[in-house]
Amino acid sequence: MRIIALLATFNEQRFIGSCLDHLARHGIDAYVIDNDSTDDTIAIVRQFAGRNVIGIESFPRHGSYPWRTILERKESLAAELDADWFMHADPDEIRLPPVPEQTLAEAFAQADAAGYNAVNFMEFTFVPTRQSPDHDHADYLRTMRWYYPFEPVFPNQLKAWKKQLGPIDLASTGGHRVEFPGLRMCPTSFPMRHFLYLSAAHAIRKYVRRVYDPSELAVGWHRARARLTAENIVLQDESALRVYEGDGRLDASQPLAAHPLFSNFPPPDAPGS
Numbered sequence: 486m487r488i489i490a491l492l493a494t495f496n497e498q499r500f501i502g503s504c505l506d507h508l509a510r511h512g513i514d515a516y517v518i519d520n521d522s523t524d525d526t527i528a529i530v531r532q533f534a535g536r537n538v539i540g541i542e543s544f545p546r547h548g549s550y551p552w553r554t555i556l557e558r559k560e561s562l563a564a565e566l567d568a569d570w571f572m573h574a575d576p577d578e579i580r581l582p583p584v585p586e587q588t589l590a591e592a593f594a595q596a597d598a599a600g601y602n603a604v605n606f607m608e609f610t611f612v613p614t615r616q617s618p619d620h621d622h623a624d625y626l627r628t629m630r631w632y633y634p635f636e637p638v639f640p641n642q643l644k645a646w647k648k649q650l651g652p653i654d655l656a657s658t659g660g661h662r663v664e665f666p667g668l669r670m671c672p673t674s675f676p677m678r679h680f681l682y683l684s685a686a687h688a689i690r691k692y693v694r695r696v697y698d699p700s701e702l703a704v705g706w707h708r709a710r711a712r713l714t715a716e717n718i719v720l721q722d723e724s725a726l727r728v729y730e731g732d733g734r735l736d737a738s739q740p741l742a743a744h745p746l747f748s749n750f751p752p753p754d755a756p757g758s
Contacts, residue, residue, distance in 0.1 A: 486594050488513050489539065489568040491559045492576060494530070495520040495546070496690075499683065500576040502529045503626055507579050509537040512590030516566060518558060521546040540566075549696040552706065556656040563646075563653050570597070573644040573655060573663065579626070579678040580606060585733040592675060597647060601671040603663060606642035608635045609735050610679045610744065614723045621683040629680065631726040634740035642677060643670060659706055676735050681746065685718045688746065709747035721745055 490513050494501060508515055514537045517530050521543070530541055544555060556573075563571045570593050574580060582592035596604055611632045613620055620629040635641075643662040646653060654664040682688035693715055697707045727736050 486569045486590060486597070487567070488570040488572060488590055488593055489566055490515045490572045490574045490580075491518070491562055492516070492574055493518045493520060493544070493555045493559070494522055494526050494576055495550070496522050496524045496526060497576040498522075498525040498529060499621065499623075499625070499687075500680065501526055502532075504574075504576045504578070505530065505533045505536075505538065508589075509533065511582070511588040513537065513572065514539045514568075516540040516542075516562060518542055518544045518555060518562075520544050520551070520555065549698045550707075551698055552659070553656050553698070553701055556660050559660075560653055560655050563648065568648055570645060570647050573660060577680045579680075581676040581678065581732050583673050583675050585731070589675075593645065596671040596673075599671070601669050602647035602649075603643055603668050603670045604645040605640035605670055605674045606644060606677040607674040607735075607737050607740075608642055608677050608679050609633070609737075610635045610681050610741075611729070612681055612726070612746070613684050613720055614726065615720045616723050618720055619684040619686075621687045625680065625683055629683065630729040631721075631723055632678070632729055632735075633726055633745075634735075634737045635679070635742075635744065636737075636740035637742045640670065640674070642674075645675075676732065678732075678735075681744065685715075685720065688713075688718050689715050709744075713747060718746065 490508055492515055494517055505515055516539055519527055530538055544558065559573055580589060582589050609632045611629050613629060614631050641661055646663045649665050657664065682691055692710045692713045697711045701707060702711055
């Protein structure tokens with residue numbers, strides 16, 4: 486079975502190597518859409534060209550973050566590329582099988598054999614803390630160990646699907662949920678570790694300085710992120726978070742419906758937010 490992760494990148498040199506290495510170890514290929522990165526992202530991606538990166542393309546930025554058109558490009562790739570399953574993913578995510586002893590490829594094959602054609606992911610959001618505020622370094626996967634489960638709606642991460650004969654829709658939900666006729670979602674959500682930001686300075690680079698597409702803001706996308714300022718970035722205390730003790734022990738109980746980083750704003754329930 487061939488599974489391709491569709492990854493969009495923009496200045497992801499901190500995350501992309503760890504992401505691609507993880508996918509390779511789990512039997513997942515990757516196709517990278519780079520949105521005019523100015524750092525070492527593409528140089529790192531090219532190191533995986535003989536391993537699991539099957540394609541790299543440049544996607545123009547034109548001065549703002551074109552999320553809808555990136556999603557539409559992923560929709561096209563899902564029709565064009567030869568694969569059994571696809572996964573819409575981001576470089577700051579580590580997607581996992583529901584059973585730690587499995588690979589992701591084995592877990593998708595099991596879902597497929599059971600008659601399902603889509604998989605939801607349960608998000609576990611990892612963040613820096615007041616006591617440990619800076620993980621903007623190559624060893625962040627080991628050092629940033631505090632998290633909370635996040636689920637504003639269910640399903641909120643329906644982002645893997647079996648290749649379809651007809652088109653699939655990612656853009657309508659801002660990339661949160663794939664849609665197509667005859668969708669049969671696997672009842673078991675796969676875990677996902679999401680590294681939302683690595684330090685206050687990283688949050689400023691990642692969210693505050695990002696220029697969002699005005700047409701997307703006009704329809705309510707990105708509203709919390711677009712309103713974030715440096716003054717709003719408040720790190721949580723470790724006592725309010727859970728401690729990572731391994732992939733098989735992630736605690737999904739009582740998930741948050743809004744990210745505390747954006748808690749001064751309306752909850753992120755709009756597409757693309």
